[in-house]
Amino acid sequence: MSNWPLKTTLSILQSTPGHEGFSLPSLDVPEAPAPTRARAAKPKLPELSELSVVRHFTRLSQLNFSIDGGMYPLGSCTMKYNPRVNELTSSFRGFARLHPLTPDHFAQGALELMFHLENLLSEISGFARVSLQPAAGAQGEYLGIKMIRACLEARGEKRTKILIPESAHGTNGASASMCGYTVLPVRGTEAGLADFAQIEELTRAGDVAGIMITNPNTVGLFETEIQKITQLIHDRGGLIYCDGANMNAMLGVTRPGDAGIDCMHFNMHKTFTTPHGGGGPGCGGLGVSKTLIPFLPVPTIEKNPSGADDFILEHERPQSVGKVKDHYGHFLMMVRAYTYIRELGAxxxxxxxxxxxxxxxxxxxxxxxxxxxxxxxxxxxxxxxxxxxxxxxxxxxxxxxxxxxxxxxxxxxxxxxxxxxxxxxxxxxxxxxxxxxxxxxxxxxxxxxxxxxxxxxxxxxxxxxxxxxxxxxxxxxxxxxxxxxxxxxx
Ligand SMILES: Cc1ncc(COP(=O)(O)O)c(C=O)c1O
CATH class of the missing domain: 3.90.1150.10 (Aspartate Aminotransferase, domain 1)
Incomplete structure (x- = not known):
C-alpha cells in the first residue's frame, strides 16, 4: 500500500509553483481590477492539482478513526452509526441552503420539521415541551438550570445550592456554577447509585434549588430510586434536572417526564445519531415539565394562533430566560435526528x-x-x-x-x-x-x-x-x- 504508513504532510509543503486545483470557465465579462482594499501581496496558498488536493484530504481523513472504519466503544458518547439517509435529508437544498434570517413565511418546511421533532421528543420523553435551541448537552444543562433558577425566583425563592452525584459528568457542576449555584456533591452507594439518605440530609435546610441527576447514571446503572428522589426534592420546594446523555438506554422503555423530572437535555447528537466525536455541531434539546414552560428560551415554534395552517416563531414570552444560542440552534442536526426517529418509528x-x-x-x-x-x-x-x-x-x-x-x-x-x-x-x-x-x-x-x-x-x-x-x-x-x-x- 503506497500510502502506508500514513504520513501527515501539510499541503503547503507539497506546493509546486504553477499547479492549479481548479478550472474555471473563461471570463464572459470584462476583467475588473481587484478592489484597492485588497491585500498587496498574493496569499501564500498551496499550489496543487485537484488530484493532489483530493489525495491530501483523503489521507487526512484516513488518519482519523471513524465509526465508518471500525468499532468505537467510547462510553458515555453513544458513537452509533450515522445512517446515510440522514445525510441525504440534511443536504436537501431547501434545508442546507436556508439562511437563518429567512422570514418565517419562507421557512415553513423547516419550522414544521422542528415543530414535529419537538412533539416526537415530547412523546419519547414524557415532557410537556421541548426547546431545540441548545447547541450541545452542556448548553442544555446550562439552559435547564437557568430556567430552574428563573422559576424559583418567580416564586420569590432565593435558593443557593444544587446537589450533584459524585459520578456526574463534569459539565453538570460547571453549568450549576455558571448559573450562580454552589454545588453539593452526593456520594454514591456501594451499589453505584445516588445515596438517597444523603440527599434527604442535604435538603433539610430548605436552601437547595434542586438536583442534577444522570439517569441511567455514568456507571451504567439505572437510578432505581429516581421517583423517591423526585418526590423528596419536590416536597422540599426544589426542582429536578436530569442529564439525559444516556437516554439511549431508555428509548421506548421508560420516560423521564413520567418519573417527575422537571427538565432534561437530550444529547441528540448521541441518542439520535450523528455523534459529535470530532467536535462537530451538536444539539442539546431540552425537555421541560409544565412548570417550566413559561421560562423557555425564545423564540418558540408555535402553530399560527390566527388559525391559519402554518407555523410562526414566537418572540414575546415575558418570563423567558432569553436565548442561549443565536438563531434557533443547529438546524441540520435536527433534520438528522428527525430523519432517524421517523426511519425507526416507535x-x-x-x-x-x-x-x-x-x-x-x-x-x-x-x-x-x-x-x-x-x-x-x-x-x-x-x-x-x-x-x-x-x-x-x-x-x-x-x-x-x-x-x-x-x-x-x-x-x-x-x-x-x-x-x-x-x-x-x-x-x-x-x-x-x-x-x-x-x-x-x-x-x-x-x-x-x-x-x-x-x-x-x-x-x-x-x-x-x-x-x-x-x-x-x-x-x-x-x-x-x-x-x-x-x-x-x-
Ligand atoms: C453524561 C454526560 N453529560 C453531559 C455531557 C455533555 O454533552 P456535550 O458534550 O454535548 O456538551 C456528556 C458528554 O459526553 C456526557 O457524557
Whole structure:
C-alpha cells in the first residue's frame, strides 16, 4: 500500500509553483481590477492539482478513526452509526441552503420539521415541551438550570445550592456554577447509585434549588430510586434536572417526564445519531415539565394562533430566560435526528434501546472473568470495568487503551467516571453487530492475557500504538510545551 504508513504532510509543503486545483470557465465579462482594499501581496496558498488536493484530504481523513472504519466503544458518547439517509435529508437544498434570517413565511418546511421533532421528543420523553435551541448537552444543562433558577425566583425563592452525584459528568457542576449555584456533591452507594439518605440530609435546610441527576447514571446503572428522589426534592420546594446523555438506554422503555423530572437535555447528537466525536455541531434539546414552560428560551415554534395552517416563531414570552444560542440552534442536526426517529418509528426506537442494553450486558458477561468490574449487576447501555487486576502487573488503563488502537479498535472511555479508579467505560451501541462486539471482546481478552505476562509492558505495551500515524506522545511534555504552529512541528 503506497500510502502506508500514513504520513501527515501539510499541503503547503507539497506546493509546486504553477499547479492549479481548479478550472474555471473563461471570463464572459470584462476583467475588473481587484478592489484597492485588497491585500498587496498574493496569499501564500498551496499550489496543487485537484488530484493532489483530493489525495491530501483523503489521507487526512484516513488518519482519523471513524465509526465508518471500525468499532468505537467510547462510553458515555453513544458513537452509533450515522445512517446515510440522514445525510441525504440534511443536504436537501431547501434545508442546507436556508439562511437563518429567512422570514418565517419562507421557512415553513423547516419550522414544521422542528415543530414535529419537538412533539416526537415530547412523546419519547414524557415532557410537556421541548426547546431545540441548545447547541450541545452542556448548553442544555446550562439552559435547564437557568430556567430552574428563573422559576424559583418567580416564586420569590432565593435558593443557593444544587446537589450533584459524585459520578456526574463534569459539565453538570460547571453549568450549576455558571448559573450562580454552589454545588453539593452526593456520594454514591456501594451499589453505584445516588445515596438517597444523603440527599434527604442535604435538603433539610430548605436552601437547595434542586438536583442534577444522570439517569441511567455514568456507571451504567439505572437510578432505581429516581421517583423517591423526585418526590423528596419536590416536597422540599426544589426542582429536578436530569442529564439525559444516556437516554439511549431508555428509548421506548421508560420516560423521564413520567418519573417527575422537571427538565432534561437530550444529547441528540448521541441518542439520535450523528455523534459529535470530532467536535462537530451538536444539539442539546431540552425537555421541560409544565412548570417550566413559561421560562423557555425564545423564540418558540408555535402553530399560527390566527388559525391559519402554518407555523410562526414566537418572540414575546415575558418570563423567558432569553436565548442561549443565536438563531434557533443547529438546524441540520435536527433534520438528522428527525430523519432517524421517523426511519425507526416507535417499534424501532424501542428496539434500539433494548439492543443497546443487551449488547452492553453481553460485553459485561464476556469480560467479567478478565477485568475487574466496577458494579457487578445488570447494566444499562454501557458497562464500567477497571484496570485493578492488570495494574498489579504494572499495566494501566492507558496502556490497555493504546494497545487496542493497534488492534483496530477505538479505545473505550478511560478514567471516567472519576469515582472508578482506572475506569474503562464501554458502550457498544445497538448499531454494532454481535459478531463485531464478539471480536472486540476477544481482543480485550487477548490484551488482558498479555497484561498478566512476565515483562508485559516491554513485550506488549511499550511504544503502542505502532501501526497508526501518531505513536504514543509524551502527554506530560505535550501539556507543558504545547506547540500549535506548523513551523514548530517541522
Ligand atoms: C453524561 C454526560 N453529560 C453531559 C455531557 C455533555 O454533552 P456535550 O458534550 O454535548 O456538551 C456528556 C458528554 O459526553 C456526557 O457524557
Amino acid at each position: 417499534d424501532g426506537i424501542q428496539k434500539a434501546g433494548r439492543d443497546a442494553i443487551l449488547l452492553a450486558n453481553y460485553i459485561r458477561e464476556r469480560l467479567k472473568p478478565h477485568y475487574d468490574i466496577a458494579y457487578d449487576k445488570t447494566c444499562m447501555h454501557e458497562v464500567v470495568f477497571s484496570d485493578k487486576r492488570q495494574n498489579k502487573n504494572g499495566i494501566k488503563t492507558l496502556d490497555i487503551a493504546k494497545r487496542l488502537i493497534d488492534e483496530g479498535f477505538h479505545p473505550p472511555t478511560i478514567y471516567f467516571p472519576l469515582i472508578v479508579q482506572g475506569a474503562l467505560m464501554i458502550e457498544p451501541t445497538e448499531t454494532e453487530s454481535l459478531s463485531s462486539v464478539e471480536k472486540f471482546c476477544e481482543t480485550m481478552i487477548k490484551v488482558a492475557g498479555e497484561a498478566l505476562e512476565e515483562n508485559a509492558f516491554e513485550k506488549h505495551f511499550k511504544d503502542r500504538p505502532r501501526h497508526v500515524a501518531f505513536g504514543r506522545v509524551n502527554e506530560t511534555l505535550a501539556a507543558k510545551q504545547l506547540k500549535l504552529t506548523w513551523k514548530d512541528l517541522e
